[in-house]
Amino acid sequence: MTPVFYGSNLVASGVQMEAWSVEDNGQGICFNIYAYSVQPGIYIDYATGDSHVADNGQAAGTHTKAANKExxxxxxxxxxxxxxxxxxxxxxxxxxxNKQTFTGTREQVIEMGYE
Structure with a gap:
């Protein structure tokens, strides 16, 4: 599990989790996921680490969408x-x-069919 920080943020935007079973070359377990650091109804300021109940009814994750555009x-x-x-x-x-380097947004990679 690897926390993912953007810029100089004090709070990770999420974590990347990877697993691959060595005994069967990934046949039993093989995944690579990204879990966003969000909580419904809570505003998180990733830059400072402050959080509070969202007063505008917006669920957390507003910053996550912006991070996906980086x-x-x-x-x-x-x-x-x-x-x-x-x-x-x-x-x-x-x-x-089978290896190719791509520079763009996470959203673009997913739209290209990658997971």
Whole structure:
């Protein structure tokens, strides 16, 4: 599990969780997910770490949508259609012929069919 921070934020925007079962080369367990650091009805200021009950009825996650618009570098596995951050341990296990670097938003990668 890896916390993901944007800029100089004090609170992680979420966590990336990856698992791969070594005994069967990923047949039993193989996933890479991102869990957003949000709580319904709570406003979180990721920059300062402050949080409070949302007074405008907006659920937390408002900042998450903005974070999804930020440009980042991703490593795409063109064989299994998974994407990874460049420092992910799975990247070194990828065959070079299946590895592609992409710079853009997370939303764009997902729209391209990657998970």
């Amino acid at each position: 440009q980042h570098e991703y490593i795409l596995n063109t064989k299994n259609m998974k994407f990874h951050s460049p420092d992910c341990s799975s990247v070194s296990k990828m065959s070079d012929k």
